[in-house]
Amino acid sequence: MSSGASVSSSLLNRAKKERSGYLFILPHFIFFAIFFLIPVVWGIYYSFFNYTLFEFDFWGLKGYAKLLKDRYFWIALRNTFYYTAGIVPLWLIKALIISVLLFPFSTRLQTIFKSMFYLPHVSSLVIISLIWLWIYEPQYGLLNAVMKLMHLPTQIWLGNRFLAMPSIIFMQFVMGGGSTIVLVSAALASIPPSFVEVARIEGANPVQVFFKILLPSIKPIILYLVVMGTINSFQVFTQVYVLTRGGPEFARQPWCTRSTTGLLKTSISGHLLPSLF
């Protein structure tokens, strides 16, 4: 009892002594709590209600059940998986090839190349998507002009059910992945040169050096990139919205466009909230 009291009083004393610590956090934490913590808790709470302009009744898990029966939810989820499974490995392979090829050169040359590969990232996804909307344009677009010049059949790239998603992934593959390259390069640079040196003296060829030494040494960063890439790809929205507006027939809609176009076009109905959790 007395020891408990002394612990709490010493805690109080420490809190008093370090009260400036709280004061320094407080301004940021207020904004964080209002605009982040409250919405998260609210979102979970509302997901159990039928919430429209006119009604607010408790539904329990009915909203979730409705969502699982929604055909478009499954299409959206499948599309999101499709996009993620396409872009994450492609970016990783691109980054590995470029970083490994870059890695024997001087830091200065590396920085120049890394900057070039990173440059598209500072333009917004809206701009990049608009450029590709123009490149993919069926009648006057650059890609179909190239197809014509090579005597290949032209395509309606974004209007075709089977080509729309590969087209979006291709755009991301060509322009994106810059930060992945920077991270893989940084990981490669932290491998001690003696590792490679010893392997070379032992008679390993460059391919063996890559698979037996470089690749295992950067395993943690690869795992990190796969996890972060998957999380990010699951939030895909802008590209799909600008390029296809979810068409053809919602076939290319990832779940984020599904929930937001729902929000924009209809009132917020109960079954949309569960779709976000």
Next chain:
Amino acid sequence: MAAYIRIFKRKIMLWQVGVILFLTVLAVVSLLPLYWMIVTAFSKPALVLQFPPKIVPMPPTLENFIEILKLKNLLRWLFNTAVISVSVTTGGVFLASMAGYSLAKKKFPGNRIILWIYIGSMMIPMQVTLVPLYILVQKLKMVDTYWALILPFLGTPWAVFMVKQFMASLPSELIESARIDGCSEWGIYAKIIFPLAIQGLTVLIVITFVTQWNSFLWVLIATNSVEMRNIQAGLSYFQELYPMRYSDIMAASTLAAIPMIIVFFSFQKYFLKGITVGALKG
């Protein structure tokens, strides 16, 4: 790096040239779409629809830029974007630097718990809070105002985490000795910590600024009127309105992209650093 060059020295000359060529081709391909944007922006609208496409705008024209600057909303969108980006960057970085400093250097009870709340929140994507955040903003009567576009970004968790990470490496003895000399807590932060951390904060400043300049989804949801959009949402709206005016769309895109390209080249090393601090130290 020199060590590696020595290891592979014998075969290096020949394939070094090949590798550089290959990498240059890859880099050019990834920059080609940006070049195409600029070409289209400087071409006469009629020229753009010709086959085969002209890959150099001859003669270059400013016609498209003059055309889009006549739109009354374009300058407003750029102005909105600047207001939002500058406000969020100044406010957000300032608040995050104080919070991060406190979490890194002050041993108050609850320090770890607050840190973990911030780290846990970083795992939750923005889309999860989107709908409830919209409801909240609506209840606060902030829809279609600058407040809705600025205030939610003053409390981003990852900014605090990043500041905490690099402030942890600042020497604690400096703070102690300043305290003994009678410096106030605010004085320690403003006169010692802030100037010392300016390098790390610059990383946060450039990342926040570019993120805000390029933000799209939230602006699309939180604004109703065309005048309150930022440049990204404005561009998307413009394309929806005039889907075939590609030379104008590309001219407007060029105007929106150029400030960020300038920022990138001026703060290049901070960008590359920003990518690695987030991951390798985290």
